[in-house]
Amino acid sequence: MSALKVAFRYAYAPVMVIGMNAAAFFVVAKGHHYGWLGAVLLAALALAFLAERISPVHDEWNHSHGDEKANAVHALVYEMSSLNGVMLLPLIAWLTPWAGIWPHDWPLIIQVVLAIVVADLAFTLVHYWSHIYPVLWRLHAVHHGVPRMYGFNGLVRHPLHQTLDMVVGTLPLALAGMPVDVALMLGFAVSIQLIVQHSNVEYELGPFRNVMSIGRIHHLHHVNWGKEGDCNFGLFTTLWDRMLGTFHPEPPRPIKANDLGVDDVPDFPKSYWEQLMFPFVYTPGVGLKNPGSQKSVPASPAPDTMHPAE
Numbered sequence: 001m002s003a004l005k006v007a008f009r010y011a012y013a014p015v016m017v018i019g020m021n022a023a024a025f026f027v028v029a030k031g032h033h034y035g036w037l038g039a040v041l042l043a044a045l046a047l048a049f050l051a052e053r054i055s056p057v058h059d060e061w062n063h064s065h066g067d068e069k070a071n072a073v074h075a076l077v078y079e080m081s082s083l084n085g086v087m088l089l090p091l092i093a094w095l096t097p098w099a100g101i102w103p104h105d106w107p108l109i110i111q112v113v114l115a116i117v118v119a120d121l122a123f124t125l126v127h128y129w130s131h132i133y134p135v136l137w138r139l140h141a142v143h144h145g146v147p148r149m150y151g152f153n154g155l156v157r158h159p160l161h162q163t164l165d166m167v168v169g170t171l172p173l174a175l176a177g178m179p180v181d182v183a184l185m186l187g188f189a190v191s192i193q194l195i196v197q198h199s200n201v202e203y204e205l206g207p208f209r210n211v212m213s214i215g216r217i218h219h220l221h222h223v224n225w226g227k228e229g230d231c232n233f234g235l236f237t238t239l240w241d242r243m244l245g246t247f248h249p250e251p252p253r254p255i256k257a258n259d260l261g262v263d264d265v266p267d268f269p270k271s272y273w274e275q276l277m278f279p280f281v282y283t284p285g286v287g288l289k290n291p292g293s294q295k296s297v298p299a300s301p302a303p304d305t306m307h308p309a310e
């Protein structure tokens, strides 16, 4: 193995998770223009794409699957929606005079950690419910339609599901009076986490291998092996999965490059518009309606389908 590959293998996760978040913290804590957060996020994406070339899990995941255009739109919509959510904070604070329960006098870093721990629980629960309840799975399936893992795929979300995530994950914090600075860093940390979770990089986590909900733990969540991917719902840590009893540290067999996707929609729609309409033409356990307008309709429900049929 080349020295460069070894360097990326060991440095990728610390640089992304610690380094990029530290850079964002510096921007906010020192009062620099918030626009710099966008620059740090672009640098993180660039590093993820570079690492994928140097130390990939599967070479096949680096090749185009005809998904770049739709994924770029997803990434843009995702970040704009997050920003809109943050911009609502002053309005929420104005409408909620009890917002003073937020511990404004704690060190900023502790406030950010508090926000991450609370949001991680909420995101894990929404994610867990999204695999249980068909009405939510219809929306969340857009995220699982990705045929490969790479940097952009974490930001592939149906806008309605992202809104649900934001409302459940951050509204309690907003109502408690979370300041804009903390919300921006929470949003930034979520974006970094999504990029690292889904990037096609073979990296080492050492003693954090079963503590952080990234790497192979999340790849297992994306397999199309019936119910075997219904585990590891966490975004930041495996803590809440352990409490839910849904933590699976090892895949039962090696994950191959073509083992990802939604099992009842093997030929998932590729365009952004089709993915936007997907929840309304998809029946969990059956597949897509309107075969004329969409590409795939399995003949019958799989007996051990991954998610409950309606």
Ligand SMILES: [Zn+2]
Residues within 6 Å of the ligand: 127, 131, 140, 144, 221
């Ligand atoms: Zn999921």
